[in-house]
Amino acid sequence: MSKRKAGAYNATAMITATKIWPLFSWVECGGCSSEFRRQAGWLVKTDDHHLSGPIARCGECCPTAASAIDCMRVTVAAADFARRFELTKGGLKRVA
Numbered sequence: 001m002s003k004r005k006a007g008a009y010n011a012t013a014m015i016t017a018t019k020i021w022p023l024f025s026w027v028e029c030g031g032c033s034s035e036f037r038r039q040a041g042w043l044v045k046t047d048d049h050h051l052s053g054p055i056a057r058c059g060e061c062c063p064t065a066a067s068a069i070d071c072m073r074v075t076v077a078a079a080d081f082a083r084r085f086e087l088t089k090g091g092l093k094r095v096a
């Protein structure tokens with residue numbers, strides 16, 4: 001039940017951000033790579049699991065749900081790009 005069109009993953013991938021507050025376990029932020037707990041953060045998911053699995057973001061990188069979703073759009077767009085192009089000695093080559 002994906003709403004995305006072929007070749008436009010970054011624009012139409014469904015992205016959701018759920019607020020998390022890890023109490024006991026440390027969670028690694030996908031943005032700054034620092035571990036956080038006992039502070040607000042986000043668990044960001046996309047419906048396109050081929051492009052990116054769930055990523056946690058700390059509240060310092062992404063203070064709002066909208067900014068967490070924006071960060072994920074960049075991640076998904078980069079993954080989409082990496083899947084469709086290959087870096088060769090002659091430059092970027094389209095593979096899909």
Ligand SMILES: [Zn+2]
Nearest residue numbers: 029032058061
């Ligand atoms: Zn962070």
